[in-house]
Amino acid sequence: MSKTELSKSYEPKDIEEKWARIWTESGVNTPELDSKKPSFSMVIPPPNITGALHIGHALNVTLQDVLARYKRMKGFNVLWLPGIDHAGIATQNVIEKQIAEEGLDRHKVGRDEFVKRVWRWKEESGGIIINQFKRLGASCDWTRLRFTMDEGLSRAVREVFVRLYSEGLIYRGDYIINWCPRCHTALSDLEVQTEEKEGSLWYIEYPLVNPMPKIKSLTVATTRPETMLGDAAVAVNPADGRYKGVIGKTLRLPLTDRQIPVIADDSVSLEFGTGAVKITPAHDFNDFEMGSRHNLPAIKIMDVNARMNEETGEFAGMDRFAARKKIVAELEAAGFLNKIEKHKLMLGSCYRCSTVVEPTLSKQWFVKTAPLAAPAIKAVEDGVIRFVPKGWENTYFDWMRNIRDWCISRQIWWGHRIPAWHCADCGGITVSTKDPPKCEKCACANIERDPDVLDTWFSSALWPFSTLGWPDETEELKIFYPTSALSTSFDIIFFWVARMIMMGLKFMDAPPFKDVYIHALVRDAQGQKMSKSKGNVIDPLLMFEQYGTDAFRFTLAILAAQGRDIKLSDERIAGNRNFCNKIWNLTRFILMNVEGMSGGSVDESGLNTADKWILTRRSICVLEVSEAVESYGFDEAARSLYRFVWHELCDWYVELVKLDLRGDNGPERKTAAQGVIVAVFKDTLKLLHPFMPFITDELYTYLPGLQKTVTLMATEFPKADEMYFYETTEMEKNVIQPVYRNVLRSKHDKEAADMELVMDVIRSVRNIRTEMNVALGAAVELVCIAPDAAVRDTLKRNEGYIKLLAKAASLIVREPGGSPLPKSAAFGRASEGGRGVEVYVPLEGCIDLDVETSRLSKELDKARLESDSVEKRLSSEAFSAKAPPDVVEKERERLIGLREKIAKLTASIERLKGMKG
RNA sequence: AGGCGCGUAGCUCAGGGGUAGAGCGCUACCUUGACACGGUAGAGGUCGGCGGUUCGAAACCGCCCGUGCCUACCA
Numbered sequence: 007m008s009k010t011e012l013s014k015s016y017e018p019k020d021i022e023e024k025w026a027r028i029w030t031e032s033g034v035n036t037p038e039l040d041s042k043k044p045s046f047s048m049v050i051p052p053p054n055i056t057g058a059l060h061i062g063h064a065l066n067v068t069l070q071d072v073l074a075r076y077k078r079m080k081g082f083n084v085l086w087l088p089g090i091d092h093a094g095i096a097t098q099n100v101i102e103k104q105i106a107e108e109g110l111d112r113h114k115v116g117r118d119e120f121v122k123r124v125w126r127w128k129e130e131s132g133g134i135i136i137n138q139f140k141r142l143g144a145s146c147d148w149t150r151l152r153f154t155m156d157e158g159l160s161r162a163v164r165e166v167f168v169r170l171y172s173e174g175l176i177y178r179g180d181y182i183i184n185w186c187p188r189c190h191t192a193l194s195d196l197e198v199q200t201e202e203k204e205g206s207l208w209y210i211e212y213p214l215v216n217p218m219p220k221i222k223s224l225t226v227a228t229t230r231p232e233t234m235l236g237d238a239a240v241a242v243n244p245a246d247g248r249y250k251g252v253i254g255k256t257l258r259l260p261l262t263d264r265q266i267p268v269i270a271d272d273s274v275s276l277e278f279g280t281g282a283v284k285i286t287p288a289h290d291f292n293d294f295e296m297g298s299r300h301n302l303p304a305i306k307i308m309d310v311n312a313r314m315n316e317e318t319g320e321f322a323g324m325d326r327f328a329a330r331k332k333i334v335a336e337l338e339a340a341g342f343l344n345k346i347e348k349h350k351l352m353l354g355s356c357y358r359c360s361t362v363v364e365p366t367l368s369k370q371w372f373v374k375t376a377p378l379a380a381p382a383i384k385a386v387e388d389g390v391i392r393f394v395p396k397g398w399e400n401t402y403f404d405w406m407r408n409i410r411d412w413c414i415s416r417q418i419w420w421g422h423r424i425p426a427w428h429c430a431d432c433g434g435i436t437v438s439t440k441d442p443p444k445c446e447k448c449a450c451a452n453i454e455r456d457p458d459v460l461d462t463w464f465s466s467a468l469w470p471f472s473t474l475g476w477p478d479e480t481e482e483l484k485i486f487y488p489t490s491a492l493s494t495s496f497d498i499i500f501f502w503v504a505r506m507i508m509m510g511l512k513f514m515d516a517p518p519f520k521d522v523y524i525h526a527l528v529r530d531a532q533g534q535k536m537s538k539s540k541g542n543v544i545d546p547l548l549m550f551e552q553y554g555t556d557a558f559r560f561t562l563a564i565l566a567a568q569g570r571d572i573k574l575s576d577e578r579i580a581g582n583r584n585f586c587n588k589i590w591n592l593t594r595f596i597l598m599n600v601e602g603m604s605g606g607s608v609d610e611s612g613l614n615t616a617d618k619w620i621l622t623r624r625s626i627c628v629l630e631v632s633e634a635v636e637s638y639g640f641d642e643a644a645r646s647l648y649r650f651v652w653h654e655l656c657d658w659y660v661e662l663v664k665l666d667l668r669g670d671n672g673p674e675r676k677t678a679a680q681g682v683i684v685a686v687f688k689d690t691l692k693l694l695h696p697f698m699p700f701i702t703d704e705l706y707t708y709l710p711g712l713q714k715t716v717t718l719m720a721t722e723f724p725k726a727d728e729m730y731f732y733e734t735t736e737m738e739k740n741v742i743q744p745v746y747r748n749v750l751r752s753k754h755d756k757e758a759a760d761m762e763l764v765m766d767v768i769r770s771v772r773n774i775r776t777e778m779n780v781a782l783g784a785a786v787e788l789v790c791i792a793p794d795a796a797v798r799d800t801l802k803r804n805e806g807y808i809k810l811l812a813k814a815a816s817l818i819v820r821e822p823g824g825s826p827l828p829k830s831a832a833f834g835r836a837s838e839g840g841r842g843v844e845v846y847v848p849l850e851g852c853i854d855l856d857v858e859t860s861r862l863s864k865e866l867d868k869a870r871l872e873s874d875s876v877e878k879r880l881s882s883e884a885f886s887a888k889a890p891p892d893v894v895e896k897e898r899e900r901l902i903g904l905r906e907k908i909a910k911l912t913a914s915i916e917r918l919k920g921m922k923g
Numbered sequence: 924a925g926g927c928g929c930g931u932a933g934c935u936c937a938g939g940g941g942u943a944g945a946g947c948g949c950u951a952c953c954u955u956g957a958c959a960c961g962g963u964a965g966a967g968g969u970c971g972g973c974g975g976u977u978c979g980a981a982a983c984c985g986c987c988c989g990u991g992c993c994u995a996c997c998a
Contacts, residue, residue: 016958032970200994226998227996274997275998277997278998279997280998281998283997284998285998290996290998291996292996293998294998380935397927398927400927401926401927401994496991496993567937570928571929573936574935577946577948578935580960581946582946585960588961592957594957598956645945647947649945656957772963773965775964776965777965787957877977889941889979895964895980896941896942
C-alpha cells in the first residue's frame, strides 16, 4: 500500500457502504452454537415496522454495537439478535389510510383481505429501519432477524396465552377501559398519554325528588357535563356535615326522567367542588370503582365513535363534544346550571392518534398481574437483575408495586388473534394452542373465534425467549438465555422491560437479562425533546451524510453519560468529524514514515523515554476503555480515547519522533520509533473500533506487517501490557508520590514521569517564546538549571527532543550557581514540586524589559497567593495532626517548590530592574 | 400532590473530601513535509444560595431557590 492511496482528508462516504456490507456478509456476527467461548447475548429492542431511524434508535443501537463489538474482541461468543415488532395499532392505521385513499374502509375490504394487505405492505415497504440499522453499522446477527408476527413467535404467543388462561392468570370480563374512538380499540393504561389542559368545571343542580326543609337540591361539579346522562348516583362524603340527612334520598336527573340515589363514600373529597360528585360508572374509572362498591347500574351512553347512543334520547347520534355544548345550553335554559369555573385538568389521549380517549365499560381480556409481578420485583430486589443506572430501579418498583391488571385485547385486525373460541350454544369459551373443532364445554361445533387481537406488547414481552425458539428447547436458548444485557430507553420500562421480566421468570424460570442499561434521552441543542411537530428532529441519516457515521456514533457515545439527557448539536458532531480526520491523517503520517519497514514489533532494548511513555499511556488507555465499557461508561471510554489519540499520541509522541522516523538520529532510533508507532497505532485502531467501526476497519488494512483479518471485530482487544503497566498496590499508593498522577500505575513511572518533565520544559519555553514574541523561525539558546543530578541527566538524554519541540539551537543543562546568566534571559519554571527546573531563555537585544517584568510579576502574584494558602494550611496544627501523612508531606514539598519559585521570580525581576537602569 | 434528576468557563458537559477539567466558541501568532476538519500560546470559573459534618467541602448531609422529567382517580 502506498501513501498516495489515502486522500488528504477523510471522506466517509467512500468507505462506509463497503464495510457495512462486509460485516453483514462475512459471518463474523453470527455466533457458533458449539463454541467453547463464554457467551454474551443481547436482543435488540424491536423497532416498529412502521418506523424510520430516529435519534433514539441511533443512540441505542450505537451503544449496543459498542458492547457487541467489544465483547467479540474480548473473546466472547456474541449473539446480538435483531428484529422488528408488528406495531398493531400503528400499522393498522397506515393501511387504513391507504384504503381510505381508495374510498374504502376496512369493513368494506374485509378482515382476511385487510390482513393480506398488511402483509403485502410489510414485504414491500415495512422494516426500512433494518437497513438503516445496518447503515449505522449495527453488527447484529442478521441471519436471525425476527418479526413478532413470524410463525415461531406467534406460536410462543399462543402457548403463553393458553398457559396463563389455564392458570387463571388471563380472564375476560366487563371492566372500564380506555377506548380510542378513532382507532376503535381498547388501550392499556400505558398507551394513554395525559396532558394538562385548560377546561371548565360546570356546577349542575340535581333536585331532590322530595325536597327537604333546608335542602331542595344537590349541586355537583363536573368537568364532563355530557356524562350526566349516564349518571347512576351522586356521592357525598359521609363525614360531610353539609349533606347530613340527604344520604339515601333520591334525586331527579335533569333532562331525563330518571331518578338516582344519593350515596355515601369515603373517597369523596370534602374540599373539591361542592363535595357532591356525580357518578357515571360506565364512563369514568373512579366512578366505575365506586359503582362496583355500591352496586350501581352502569349505563353506557356512547357508541364506538364516542357519539351519544340511543340511551340519550334526543342527543343520540351527536358527537360527545357537540353533545356537551347542547346539554350545557339546555341545562342553563332549564335553570340547572349554577356556574362555570375555569379548571385545569389532565386529559388522556391515544398515544397513536392523539384522540381524546373515552373511558368505557367494555368486555375485554386481562392479564392478572399481581402474581406475576411479585417474583419480578424480587428479582430486582435480590440483584438477579440490575438496572444501570441504579436509580431506575425505584421507577420500576413504584410501578410494579402498584401494578394494575393489564388489558391485552385490542379491537383491531392486525396482530395475534386471541386463541379463544366462543360457543354460540352454551356460551362456553374454549382456549387452545390448536384451532379446536368443537366447544370443549358442550362439544358442539357451533363455535366462533374471538375477533380481538392481542396488545403488541404481549408478544414483545416474550421477545428474549421467543426469538431463541421457545417453546422448543433449542440450543440457542441453552446458550444465550438469560441474555447478558438489555439496552433501552426509560420510557418503556413499564411497557416492555417490566413485562419481559414477568414473562421471562414465569416461562423460563430465569430472568430475561442480567443488566438493564437505561440510556439517556436525546434532546435538541436547546434541551427540547425532539418531535416531528416541533420540527426540531435531527435526522441521523442526514448526519451520516454530512459528518460520517463514525463521527455521529462517537458523538452519541461521548455524550452518553449515565443519568443525564443528551443535548445534541451539529457543532458537536462536526468536532468529532474532525477527530476522524485527525485519525485519518495520523495514518497518512505513519504510512509515509514506515515504508520498507519489516515486522512491526517492539524491540525492548531500543526503547527510549518517549517510547516508554507512549507505551505506558497506551496501556492506561486500554485499561480505562475496558473498565468503562464493562460498566456501561461509554462516555468515559470515548473521552479516554479522544485524549489519548489526539493529545498524547498526535500532540506529543508523533511530534517527538518526527526526526527519529526521518532517520536523523540513526537507524536504531528509526527502527525503534517505527516499531513503537505502528504497534501503538494498531492497538489504537482496535480500541477505537467498537466506537468507530468504519474508519478503523478501513485504515487497518493499510498498515504494514499485520495479519490480514476481515475486520477488527475478529481481532483480539488490546491488553494493558504488563511490561508497561501494572496495578498499584495499596502499599505503593501510600509510599510513591509521583508528581504526575496519570503515570501512577505505570511500571515505567520513573521514565514516564521523566517524559512529563521534558514536556513541561518544552511547554515552559514555548510559553516564553510566545509571550516574548519570539519569531517562530528564530531558534533560541536555552539554559536549564536543576539541582537534581537525575533531572539533569534526563534533560541531557532528551536534549534532541527539547531542541526540536522548543525550537532551541542549543541547550545548556547545569547545576545552580556557577557562572552568571545572561542578563537578558527570560525566566520560566517547569515542574513544580521537588523536581523544579529553572528555564532561562536569553533573548539578547530582543527582550522587552517591561513586557517581561509584567509577565513575571503576574506569575509572582499567583505563586504568592498559592504559597500563602499552603502555608496557612501547614501552620494549622489540626492539619498536621489529623490529615494523612502523605497529604501533609505533599503540601510541604509544594510549599518548598513555591518558595523556590518565588525566590527565582523575585531575583529575575530584580535582574530586569537592574538592566533597565 | 408525590418521586427522580440537574444547576461547574460564553455554550454543551465530565469530574469528585486535599493544586478546577474537556469539547466548541473567543484572543494572539503560525499555511512548518500527516492534518487549517490543523498547530502553538493564552484569556475566561468565590463549582446555584444558606447552614452542617470535617484539619480541609465544588464534592458528603440538611434546607432553600431555579430548572427538567416521570407517576397520581380530586370529579
